Amino acid sequence: MANYDVIVIGAGPGGYVCAIRCAQLGLKTAVVEGRETLGGTCLNVGCIPSKALLHASHQLHEAEHNFAKMGLKGKSPSVDWKQMLAYKDEVIEGNTKGIEFLFKKNKIDWLKGWGSIPEAGKVKVGDDTHEAKNIIIASGSEPASLPGVEVDEKVVVTSTGALELGKIPKKMVVIGAGVIGLELGSVYQRLGAEVTVIEYLDVITPGMDGEVQKTLQRILKKQGLNFVMGAAVQKTEATKTKAKVTYKLRKDDSEHVIDADTVLVATGRRPYTKGLGLDELGIETTKGGQIKVGKDWQTSVKGIYAIGDAIEGPMLAHKAEDEGMAAAEQVAGKHGHVNYGVIPGVIYTWPEVANVGETEESLKDQGRAYKTGKFMFMGNGRAKANFAADGFVKILADKETDRILGAHIIGPAAGELIHELCVAMEFGASAEDLALTCHAHPTYSEAVREAALACGDGPIHS
Ligand SMILES: Cc1cc2nc3c(=O)[nH]c(=O)nc-3n(C[C@H](O)[C@H](O)[C@H](O)COP(=O)(O)OP(=O)(O)OC[C@H]3O[C@@H](n4cnc5c(N)ncnc54)[C@H](O)[C@@H]3O)c2cc1C
Numbered sequence: 001m002a003n004y005d006v007i008v009i010g011a012g013p014g015g016y017v018c019a020i021r022c023a024q025l026g027l028k029t030a031v032v033e034g035r036e037t038l039g040g041t042c043l044n045v046g047c048i049p050s051k052a053l054l055h056a057s058h059q060l061h062e063a064e065h066n067f068a069k070m071g072l073k074g075k076s077p078s079v080d081w082k083q084m085l086a087y088k089d090e091v092i093e094g095n096t097k098g099i100e101f102l103f104k105k106n107k108i109d110w111l112k113g114w115g116s117i118p119e120a121g122k123v124k125v126g127d128d129t130h131e132a133k134n135i136i137i138a139s140g141s142e143p144a145s146l147p148g149v150e151v152d153e154k155v156v157v158t159s160t161g162a163l164e165l166g167k168i169p170k171k172m173v174v175i176g177a178g179v180i181g182l183e184l185g186s187v188y189q190r191l192g193a194e195v196t197v198i199e200y201l202d203v204i205t206p207g208m209d210g211e212v213q214k215t216l217q218r219i220l221k222k223q224g225l226n227f228v229m230g231a232a233v234q235k236t237e238a239t240k241t242k243a244k245v246t247y248k249l250r251k252d253d254s255e256h257v258i259d260a261d262t263v264l265v266a267t268g269r270r271p272y273t274k275g276l277g278l279d280e281l282g283i284e285t286t287k288g289g290q291i292k293v294g295k296d297w298q299t300s301v302k303g304i305y306a307i308g309d310a311i312e313g314p315m316l317a318h319k320a321e322d323e324g325m326a327a328a329e330q331v332a333g334k335h336g337h338v339n340y341g342v343i344p345g346v347i348y349t350w351p352e353v354a355n356v357g358e359t360e361e362s363l364k365d366q367g368r369a370y371k372t373g374k375f376m377f378m379g380n381g382r383a384k385a386n387f388a389a390d391g392f393v394k395i396l397a398d399k400e401t402d403r404i405l406g407a408h409i410i411g412p413a414a415g416e417l418i419h420e421l422c423v424a425m426e427f428g429a430s431a432e433d434l435a436l437t438c439h440a441h442p443t444y445s446e447a448v449r450e451a452a453l454a455c456g457d458g459p460i461h462s
C-alpha cells in the first residue's frame, strides 16, 4: 500500500487542520476517517449544527420580543421544525464538503474507514495496511455516560440526538448546566419548550468567572430556563415518548421526580480512542482516558503523536486546530507552539459569554495582586440601540505592571470581542495599551476599551 510521511487518524478540526498544514509543509499526507463526511464532531454534530439552531432560534426570539418595539409589527414567524432541521443540515453539508475540497486542493488522501495502529509506522484501514513515518491521532471524543441513565437518542438523548429531534418537545430536562446544556437548552426554550436544567454543582458552567456565572444564570432564568441546582441525577426511566428523571438534592438528600418528553444528557465528554490499539502499542493514557503527550505532542511511542479532544486540555475545536498546526510543524522539523494561557472559550447563548486567561478565582488562589476594570453594556450606545445592554466586560490586569491577565465578557458579540483581548495578551499588552487605542463609535468594542480605561483612571460612560 501507499507510503506516507504522515497519516492522521480522524478528520475533525484537529485532524483536518493538521493534515492541511502537513501538506502545506510538503509532507505526503493521508487522513483516515470512519464517518461518511469529514469535519469530525465539530462540523457534523457539534459546533456548526448547534450554532445554526442557535442562530435560527435567536431570530425567532428577536421577532417575538424586539421587533414590535422597533415598529416592526405583525405576526411573529411560526416554526417549521422540518425546515429548520433542513437548514441546519445544509449548513453542515456546506462545511463538510468544504473540507473535502480543501483535501483535494492540498492533495491529501482520504482513507475511508476506521483506522488502527498495528505497530509504530503502520496504520490499518479495513484490509489495507499503510506505512507512515509519522502517525497523528486526532480521534476526538464522545459523550460521557451517566450511571442509571440509558441513552436511546430518541427520548433520552446526547447532544447528537438533540440536534435532530423528531419534534420540539413540550417539556425538556437537561442534565448538566455546562456549555452543551445551556446552548441546546436555550435553543429549545426559545422554540417553546419548558426547559429545566438539573446541575450537580451550585453554580453553572464550572470553572468560569464567578460573577459571569451568576449573571448568566440570572439572565437565562429571566428568559425562562428553570434551574435545579445542587442536584444529583439518580436515574431516568423512559418509554417510547416520555421519561421520568429522578434526582436527589445534595443539601438534604431529598428525592424528586420530574417528567419530560426529552431528556438531554450533557454531563461532559470523554476521549474516544476505541479500536486504535493503544494498550498493545504501550501508549500511555491518563486515568480519564486521555492520551499522554510530551511538549511536542508525541506520545510515549516515538513517531506517534496525539492532539485535540483525545489529549488533555479544554475540549474545544480551536484548541484542537492549534495543536494540529503545531504537531504538523513538529513533524516537519519546525517548532510548533500553542500558548495554552490564551485559549478563548465562548458560550453561544444570548447574550454570549466569552473568556480568556485567568479568572478572579484563579488569581486569588495564586495569591497574585490584580486589579479589575469593569464596564457594563448599559453604558454602550450600540448595545442599548440593539436591545443588547445586558452584561459587562471585565478585564483583570496585574496590579503592579498593568499587564492583562484575563478577560471575561457577557454581552452582545462577546465571542468576537474576546479576540481583541487575546491579541493583546499574546503581545503582552497592558490595560493602558488597550485604553489608548482608538475604538470606532458606535461599536460594542468600545465596551472593551472602557473596561481597559476602568483599570486606570476610570471609564468615561459610567
Ligand atoms: C454539541 C456540541 C457543540 C460544540 N460546540 C463547540 C463550539 O461552539 N466551539 C468549540 O470550540 N467546540 C465546540 N464543541 C467541541 C468540539 O466539537 C470539539 O472540541 C472538537 O470537535 C474536537 O476536535 P477533534 O479533531 O479533536 O475531534 P473530533 O471533532 O471529535 O473528530 C474526531 C474524528 O475522528 C474520527 N475517528 C475517531 N477514531 C477513528 C478511527 N479509529 N478511525 C477513523 N476515524 C476515527 C471520528 O469519526 C471523528 O470524525 C462542541 C461539541 C459538541 C458535542
Ligand SMILES: NC(=O)c1ccc[n+]([C@@H]2O[C@H](COP(=O)([O-])OP(=O)(O)OC[C@H]3O[C@@H](n4cnc5c(N)ncnc54)[C@H](O)[C@@H]3O)[C@@H](O)[C@H]2O)c1
Residues within 6 Å of the ligand: 146, 175, 176, 177, 178, 179, 180, 181, 183, 198, 199, 200, 201, 204, 205, 206, 231, 232, 233, 266, 267, 268, 269, 314, 315, 316, 345, 346, 347, 348
Ligand atoms: N461553545 C463551545 O465552545 C462548546 C459548546 C458545546 C460543547 N463544548 C465542549 O464540549 C464539552 C462537553 O460539554 P458539556 O456541556 O457536556 O460538558 P461540561 O463539562 O461543559 O458541563 C457538564 C456539566 O454537567 C454537570 N454534571 C456532571 N455530572 C452531573 C450529574 N450527574 N448531574 C447533574 N449535573 C452533572 C457538571 O457539573 C457540569 O456543569 C465541553 O468540554 C465543552 O468545552 C464547547
